[in-house]
Amino acid sequence: MKVNLEICIDSFESAVNAVEGDCDRLEVCSSLDFGGLTPSIGLLLRLKTNFPTIPLMVMLRPRPGNFVYTTDESLVILEDLKWLKKAGADGFVFGALTKAFDLCPDWQGAIADAVSLGFRTILTSGQKYTALLGAENLKQICAEAKGRIDIMAGSGVNSSNLAEIIQKTGCDWYHGSASVIIHEEKNAISMGSSKASSRRVTSAEEVRKMKSL
Template identity: 40%
Template sequence: MQPKMKILSKMEICVDSIESGVNAAIGGAHRLELCSSLIEGGLTPSLGLFKTLKSMVTIPIFVMLRPRGGYDFQFSDSERKVVLQDLTLFKEAGADGFVFGALNACGGIDVAFCESVILASSPLPVTFHRAFDVATENPIIMAQKIAELGFTRLLTSGRRSEAINGILLIKTLIEKMKGRLIIIPGAGIKIENLKAILSTTSAHEFHGSAKILKQFAYPIDNLFLNNETNPVYITHCETVKQLLKIYNDYYKQYE
């Protein structure tokens, strides 16, 4: 029989619009990861989007720092300047934390650039994002480096397309990094699989979008624009509530 413990639930919802951010907050999200273009995996949002959403919700907002699309996560000197400039602007505007990751040409962590971001963001927390999942470096060694650099969290799907398929690595990471780095399962987390992910990994935080296809007030259907070829998704308030209920129901046994 496992000992009782107090679980402080942490549901992070990734959003890329005002509508999604407000829906997530109403649904009970504990933290937002704010991006633009989630369809590309999430890019740096506009400062206007951040400031407006910050004035409308009370939960913490972590800002994505990713200056362009592409899954190499190797940044040029000019792109590094963009990241650090964005970081400064969002920090001054009241960001609660950041989400960032960078790799070198060998597919390992870009230590020097990560050090620069951690230093510039201090004392705010920084999450290392799913650049981890396309890296070639040994996952345990890389997680240890991420912790040593000063990141507080690691968002990962366990180096699979979805977290449900990477739960064994996620479980191992949580066990190995306990007390040093918070491991957050993310990617493809749904109502149907959240309980299985929690029961296997014992994760105390999780990350999802709780998205549904946006329905427009009038039909958009022409040669270039329609919801099949250019889908638009928004965070669904009720889905957020259901995810939170699954989380809370699972951890009630430990209270």
């Protein structure tokens, strides 16, 4: 079984480290501390120029919070999609539902809907807080989806648990940030409301460890 690794990034630095660690593709975002938002066109263009052979899956999410969008928010998403596609996006990652897949009571029906609409992948933690906790459900979801749509296991996936998750689920794709905390000198003047003096950056070593599994 070929196992594939997608790394989500929100900076050029993280992308460089993910590629150095031999990831199979990138999920390109901004603001991963909010779960990932739509990235800038500038970031996508630089990634496309520097990593022309790495598939770039681009997040479409105009704000933090739920995935229940107004008409105006939907139009913003479609406008972003148009320009990001022109900038070289290989695919898009988004949710636009009253409930996301992991909250659907009828996940079999949700798979069928996603297949009929032409989606290629469902990212899920097996309807649990983490992929490891949802491993038994993920196994059932993968079996149901086999040959129709890829199931990507995500949430809390890292080098310490990936081998166990692979063994228990049999998914073809696995998703994580492979990030570490970088501490920075705190500015005397705060830019915005955040007081944080640290940030998370993808680690090439962690990606390499995950890929080796």
